[in-house]
Amino acid sequence: MMTPILVSIPVLALALLLQTAVISRIMLINGSADLVLLILAAWGLQERVHHAWIWAVLAGLLSGFVSGVPWYVYLASYLAVVGVARLLTRRVWQAPLLAMFSVTLIGTLVLQMATFFALTFLQVPMALGDVFEKIILPSVLLNLLLAIPTYGLVRDLANRLYPGEVEL
Amino acid sequence: MKSSFPRSLQTIIIILVAIGLVTLALGGYFNPLTYRIGQFTIGIQTWVSSRYMALVDFLTVPRDLASMQEQNSALQAEVARLQTEVIDLQQRVTETNILSALVNFARANPAYTYKAAAVIGQDPSPFRRYVIINTGSNDGIRAGMPVVTDQGLAGQVDAVIADAARVRLVTDPASAVNVRLQASNTDAMLDGSVTGDLTLDMISQDATVQVGDVVLTSGLGGGYPANLLVGQVVSVRKQPTELFQQASLQANVDFNRLEYVLVITNFNPVDITPLLATPGP
DSSP states (O other), X not given: XXXXXXXXXXXXXXXXXXXXXXXGGSOBTTBOOOHHHHHHHHHHHOTXXXXXXXXXXXXXXXXXXHSXXXXXXXXXXXXXXXXXXXXXXXXXXXXXXXXXXXXXXXXXXXXXXXXXXXXXXXXXXXXXXXXXXXXXXXXXXXXXXXXXXXXHHHHHHHHHHSTTSXXX | OOOSSOHHHHHHHHXXXXXXXXXXXXXXXXXXXXXXXXXXHHHHHHHXXXXXXXXXXXXXXXXXXXXXXXXXXXXXXXXXXXHHHHHHHXXXXXXXXXXXXXXXXXXXXXXXXXXXXXXXXXXXXXXXXXXXXXXXXXXXXXXXXXXEETTEEEEEEEEEOSSOEEEEETTSTTOEEEEEETTTTEEEEEEOOTTSOEEEEEEETTSOOOTTOEEEEOOGGGSSOTTOEEEXXXXXXXXXXSSEEEEEEEESSOGGGOOEEEEETTOOOOOOGGGSOOOOO
């Protein structure tokens, strides 16, 4: 079934456009939300979705192309987000919102820590204490705030793309 | 039958009676009577008039209401259109002011050629201080070109595609710019940070650095042209046990509200990396 894969391109491109034009400018201290990560987390939590890995690869490459952060950081982190989401789908499928919060929390920490270590490896000077206090924690908070509305939108999209299996 | 009074006598009697009535009226003897008659007449007139107006209202108001509703809708649409126009014009005024300032900056620094660009996005990662501009290689933009605003230095083009480019701001943690303190003519290194704060490092211990000192690019290293305004010193940290002084810098450019920038297109950055000493085998 090619439709979900084809849909991923405009959805993720639009998400990245919103991310760079709007969401990155809404900062809490020095942190900002990551809409692409939230979409991947919510998409990975949809039980009927079969192409979440492809979405993660595409999102990682797109974000890596736009960002000054090395592309492999986004690719690896987004794959990890989908991996955690698929894992939790099988474990706590009866509480999707709890799963969404968990994936958002873990995914944000994975992405931010991976970015920190990659930039440190590239000799970009930064202190972990500052990064944790001024970037990671505010980013986690913003992502958790956006998690519920993003989950609702992505679930609607999944229901449209997989209409054969309606939730009761 | 002929009247027993002659006509002239009748006339005289009528005149006398009239004079008498007028005299009585002027004397106020008829006031109660005229008051009652007036009240009665005014009451009737008021009633007739009100009934007439009610009839006129009944016949005309429905037509006026429909007309007024139509007019109201038209006016509301007009107000909405004008409000949109006002917002649009306000935005254009803001843009014109910014562009005008950029043009003034370009005129004041005629040594360079510039390409104006709008800032259309920021880096998705909060770790990096990059912005995306809407001009690219099709407009002659190349990696390494300095980027300024009318307020001073903003950053450097980092990556380019056909119609867009990514600019690394001087506040980025990986950014390092060679600068000069104008007052003391001392060289220093301007470093960005993850928080967006700017720090001056590598300032000689012998140099006298004061709050308010103006900081300009020095041109050393070949990455940026010399004498571009960067900002002002806001605090100085001098420890006798350390090799260099440090200072905090307030940038002239408001990096949170970057809307338009100028790319200096006739400055060719020099990559001096091959000239730097490398540890021997």
